[in-house]
Amino acid sequence: MKIKYLTTMGILLALTVVVQMIGLPKILTGIAVNAILLIAYQVLGTAWGATIGLITPFTAFLFGIAGKPIFIPFIAAGNVVYVVLFSILNRYNQYVGIGLASLIKTLIIVSSMILITGNAFSVVFSGQSHQLPAAILGGLLASAISKVLKISLKQNNYI
Template sequence: MRYTKWLTRTAILLALTLVVQALGFPLYVTGPLVNMMLLLATILVGLESGLLIGALTPWIALLRGILPPPLAVMIPFIIIGNLLWVLIYHFLAKKNKYLGIGLAALSKYGVLASAVNFLVNVPPKIATVMQIPQLLTALAGGLLALSIVRAINLSDIIKEN
């Protein structure tokens, strides 16, 4: 029963994340929302849920045509960035949620910016998108996630049985 609840919640959050990607909003809308979903999965369902969604979404986005083909070379780095985003937040949030968001965002940014600067050859426009915008969208997504969790906690929407 416990696994069924975890699987159901993870599947719903994965589906919602894919819908956000499929809507085709600009980076400054989609980025914070995807980062928010990764943290919501981690906070509300568990670390494994956030990690799974963070690893699957880039591949699914590529297969569905949401992620442009020139970004395919970035998928391993996007996955690493997502996993660091989730892991670092998860472990630091116990001490300080805002520190967790800040350091997780810096880590994600560091992976993606290093990849486009030193490891992969992508068009300049894509290289730019994989740098400072990633830091900003992660920070915004983290703050959105905390706001939603606070609202959920205040409203008692999710009650464990």
């Protein structure tokens, strides 16, 4: 069973890298990456989704998507909180989970950038304004995809 989980995680991580490499606008890349994080959670579990969330900021930096390397740990933290908070709130209300997880993720990333750069909220948020809609839309996309994906994987005895 662990091999199936590792294989699925590898596929999702590879898909994330491909999305980051092809040079889409930040908003589209963000939507896709956030969707993959929550699909990983919904198909494999919280730890697997969080693990991909830890890795993606490093790959984003390698492909020139992320800014300075000093922000990588905070983006990773935002991703992990996004997955974990969604996994908790999803039990009660999926849409509240998507909304609150997206908001907290955005606040973590924006507030860390304010603290590090010393810039005003308005300056930092204008450069990171894609974070909140990308997280929300990624969550909605993940919701739609994971329902179909889980059915398919169960029918094929994959999970």
